[in-house]
Amino acid sequence: IAARAIARAGHLSLLVNNAGIQVEQPSDALDMDRFDRVIAVDLLAVAHLSSRVIGHMAQRGSGAILNISSVHEIVPKPGFLSYSAAKGGIGNLTRTLALEFAGRGVRVNAVGPGATVTPMNAGWTGDPERRRVVEAHIPMGRPAEAAEIAAVAAFLLSDEASYVTGQTLYACGGLSLYGDFARNWST
Secondary structure, eight states, X not given: OXXXXXXXXXXXXXXXXXXXXXOOOOTTSOOHHHHHHHHIIIIIHHHHHHHHHHHHHHHHTOEEEEEEOOXXXXXXXXXXXXXXXXXXXHHXXXXXXXXXXXXXXXXXXXXXXXXXXXXXXXXXXXXXXXXXXXXXXXXXXXXXXXXXXXXXXXXXXXXXXXXXXXXXXXXXXXXXXXXXXXXXXXX
16 A cells, blocks of 8 residues: 555655554453454554654654554453453554654654544443443543544644654543543443
8 A cells, every 4th residue: 555655646745544443342252353453453554654654754854643543551441351452552662663764754653642533432422321321431521523633633744843752642622631531431
């Protein structure tokens, strides 16, 4: 993918790693095929594509990579061990690449959305009772709209964030401030 994009465009100045899935399953009875699939999509694909693009950006002396993480990078989500592990890995991947390539003009950051109205979250956003439970645990009292997350992503990719690297910006309505919420949040 990276080689085709570079060949077609001549260069890449921005990369957004946005693919993601989540699978709910009890941690004491993991289906390892399902676990491995989440890790492959949510973490390994990010590492693979980033490694194919970042050298090209560094040779040009500029570029920005944005990884879509989650508030679950730092706040565990019971029943979603693979997702929480992958997003925790995204945080360290982001910081490691940022440290390695900051001196070569490449910035690497992540956005960590909290509860957001998306098709992946239709299970709770479309169920009034489950949505009420989730909203009760968000300090701002509501989930994000996708456009709110996109605005944070656009900022991190822009020249306005030219001195920002190695950071995950949590766009989570304050969910990251309330680390114990997950114990009582069963969606």
